[in-house]
Amino acid sequence: MNHDRYPDSYIANILHSVKSIAMIGASAKDVRPSYIAMKYLLAKGYEVIPVNPGQAGKEILGQLVYAKLSDIPKPVDMVDVFRGSDALPSIVDDVLALDPRPQVLWAQLTVRNDAAAEKAEAAGLKVVMNRCPKIEYGRHSGEIGWNGVNSRIISARKPVLQRGYQALGIRARPQ
Amino acid sequence: MSNSEPGFSTLAIHAGAQPDPTTGARATPIYQTTSFVFEDTDHAASLFGLKAFGNIYTRIMNPTQAVLEERIAALEGGTAALATGSGHGAQLLVFHTIMQPGDNFIAANKLYGGSINQFGHAFKSFDWHVRWCDPSDLDSVESQIDDRTRAIFIESLANPGGTFVDIKAFADIAHKHGIPLIVDNTMASPYLVRPIEHGADLVVHSLTKFIGGHGNSMGGVIVDGGTFDWTASGNYPMLSEPRPEYGGIVLHETFGNFAFAIACRVLGLRDFGPAISPFNAFLILTGVETLPLRMQRHCDNTLEVASWIKNHDKVAWVSYSGLEDDDNHALMKAYSPKGAGAVFTFGLKGGYEAGVKFVEALEIFSHLANIGDTRSLVIHPASTTHRQLSPEQQVAAGAGSDVVRLSIGIEDVADIIGDLSQALDKA
Incomplete structure (x- = not known):
């Protein structure tokens, strides 16, 4: 995978197929980017499981926090990383040790480590780096346009309405 | 898509x-x-x-x-x-x-x-x-x-x-x-x-x-x-x-x-x-849906008008980078090969007084403080849009007292030139 630019269908397929997300580095502070992304993804119907050793045993946004990935007592579809790029290799090792393995490794804005990504991809995982799932969901649903952001997606298809006011779902179908 | x-x-x-x-x-x-x-x-x-x-x-x-x-x-x-x-x-x-x-x-x-x-x-x-x-x-x-x-x-x-x-x-x-x-x-x-x-x-x-x-x-x-x-x-x-x-x-x-x-x-x-x-x-x-169509027509009309007015007996100078002998033409070719825009300035040999007569004799051109309209527009910058500048600032900005600014619209270019021609005759 070219990690400079992802095809829209690649991202849309991931956002469609994933149901549960382990979020490494989830913060309990409500102005941190991880908290904001977690709140958004929960509102969109994803199960988000926070991983943060400093908060283990407590709750963030009503979700029980685990100290490490291997503590989570059920399979997850995706691991979303809010840590520095240099932490990615050891996180990949932790992810690959899970059984069953997640299908997707996602690293947040500014987080990129090509060697770690290569290792995860060699093991069959899909990898996304230097992106935010909240922003990508906003692009693919059209919601992000409400705040003047260029979604770079043109479509004459009907937007997908979700429950409640001002809530759109992912439009592109998986391929 | x-x-x-x-x-x-x-x-x-x-x-x-x-x-x-x-x-x-x-x-x-x-x-x-x-x-x-x-x-x-x-x-x-x-x-x-x-x-x-x-x-x-x-x-x-x-x-x-x-x-x-x-x-x-x-x-x-x-x-x-x-x-x-x-x-x-x-x-x-x-x-x-x-x-x-x-x-x-x-x-x-x-x-x-x-x-x-x-x-x-x-x-x-x-x-x-x-x-x-x-x-x-x-x-x-x-x-x-x-x-x-x-x-x-x-x-x-x-x-x-x-x-x-x-x-x-x-x-x-x-x-x-x-x-x-x-x-x-x-x-x-x-x-x-x-x-x-x-x-x-x-x-x-x-x-x-x-x-x-x-x-x-x-x-x-x-x-x-x-x-x-x-x-x-x-x-x-x-x-x-x-x-x-x-x-x-x-x-x-x-x-x-x-x-x-x-x-x-x-x-x-x-x-x-x-x-x-x-x-x-x-x-x-x-x-904005028609911006590409309009902008090309603006540029095409303006090049024709600027080329025409440059050769008019009463015109002292024209500043339009679309003209091949303009000082700015090379930069225009590098940055804007599709055209040089719709706004340019020129000066009359008769100076400020002739400029006033010219502006007041126009029929199709509207005398107002805007640019980039479908309509052709004219203004005298030194007394309007650039009025609050010092004389030195006006000259530096390309808006000296003899300067007339045109914003060429997307009407038929023959009608635009026809109006300019009759007004120049009276200037």
Whole structure:
């Protein structure tokens, strides 16, 4: 995978197929980017499981926090990383040790480590780096346009309405 | 849509717009409402805390405005945009986001007269200080940069003289000093020039001109190029520091490469209030769909008119970079090969008095203070748009007392030349 630019269908397929997300580095502070992304993804119907050793045993946004990935007592579809790029290799090792393995490794804005990504991809995982799932969901649903952001997606298809006011779902179908 | 990049004309029609999901309306509706109902208190809190995308209050955002914003961002190749009530409003929000009291910025002395006033007078009240440079003398730019300089501001195609500026040279100087380049792209429009491709970090427009194009609606826009690192220097605390207005959120960290546009909205538009009306946003959106067609016709008509008027007995000089012997022609070919825009200046051998007679004898041309209308327009800058400048500033800006400015419309060019001809006969 070219990690400079992802095809829209690649991202849309991931956002469609994933149901549960382990979020490494989830913060309990409500102005941190991880908290904001977690709140958004929960509102969109994803199960988000926070991983943060400093908060283990407590709750963030009503979700029980685990100290490490291997503590989570059920399979997850995706691991979303809010840590520095240099932490990615050891996180990949932790992810690959899970059984069953997640299908997707996602690293947040500014987080990129090509060697770690290569290792995860060699093991069959899909990898996304230097992106935010909240922003990508906003692009693919059209919601992000409400705040003047260029979604770079043109479509004459009907937007997908979700429950409640001002809530759109992912439009592109998986391929 | 495939993953190939859509062309400019496709973006001009489609970017940002989608069918209305409840009614199927295909044109973008005019959301003429002040406010938007929250699903519940948690949804309201998410919107106010920048944790969800969506609309709160039309002073800050509106769905019709949002389509316009995404459209212009796409046309300029930017990451995001913010529409405002006017181009001046856009500039206020840009500098409010960049400047602290005591800071300065470098600006070209060849600018729209209203910008020269805003920078030179109104901004002083905020303790923001402009330093004028000659855009054809790059030494005059760099020599004025110091540790309180926060940006460089130029027009891609300068009003009123119609001269192109070497955007890349300015971008290189700005980036060498760790500051952003801001380009006013009003006169060229993104159909002719896309400044971000040449190194600009931010683009501003008066949408009132060619983008709206019909002389019916005021509007402005800020386009975020997504290229500048607002955190590296520590000189842009509105983006790099926790904001008390939002409980300590750090905008650049949270919104990445579109943080500048978000900052202008949630710290500038929200608190100063120069919002665009939904109806104006709708009219400008309708205009922008035909921007490629109109702009080419503007350029083609103007080249024909400038070529004709240059050879008229009563005309002393013409400044239009589309003419092959114009001093600015090489730069125009490099930056704007499709055409040189629709605005140019000329002087009559009879000077100011002949200019007055000429303006008053025109029939089709409208004598007014705008450019970029479908209609052909004329004005005498020294007594109007550039009136508040000193005589020296007027000459430097290309708006001396003998100068007449034309903005050529998209009427039949024979009728435009016919009107100019009869008026020159009376001058």
